[in-house]
Structure formats: C-alpha cells, structure tokens
Amino acid sequence: MTEIEWPLYEVFVRGKRGLNHVHVGSLHAADDEMAVRHARDVYTRRNEGVSIWVVRADAITASSPDEKDPLFAPAGDKVYRHPTFYSIPDDVPHM
Numbered sequence: 001m002t003e004i005e006w007p008l009y010e011v012f013v014r015g016k017r018g019l020n021h022v023h024v025g026s027l028h029a030a031d032d033e034m035a036v037r038h039a040r041d042v043y044t045r046r047n048e049g050v051s052i053w054v055v056r057a058d059a060i061t062a063s064s065p066d067e068k069d070p071l072f073a074p075a076g077d078k079v080y081r082h083p084t085f086y087s088i089p090d091d092v093p094h095m
Helices: 032-043 065-077
Strands: 008-015 021-028 049-056
Touching (some): 032 049
C-alpha cells in the first residue's frame, strides 16, 4: 500500500491589532479548504486572528538571503523611494 503525503501549506495569520499577515507555521492538508480549517484550529485557538491565509508551499517563489546584495542593491540609488522626501499629513494613519 502506497502512502500519499498531503501537500504542505504555509500559514499566515493577521492578528486583531496587526495590519499585516504574519507567517505562523506550516501544515499538511488534502486541499485548500481543509488547510484553512486546520490552520484555524491549530494557529488561532485563542481568538488571536481575524484573517488566515494558507498558501501551498510549492507555489511560493522566494529569494535567498545570499542574494540580498545583488537583488536589493539597485534600489539603493533610487532616493525618491525613501519617504524622507515626502511630507505625510497627520491624519494619515500607519505610515
């Protein structure tokens, strides 16, 4: 008998006070819907979250920390991307 391993999912939860989803762990599930249910049961048992994202791990493409310099260095000479040149109104939250 051959065992079939369910795909691995990465789980991200947005907390009540947070603005961003944060990676909280991984789990195996048969499908996307099961992954959301299991993520809720495992990672939000104490009402810590308001939103859950699950992403199949094989669908994630990421850079390596070893590539930091060549990948991010081109942005260093684009000073207009830094918010120091802009005035932000007082009524704009979370900037």
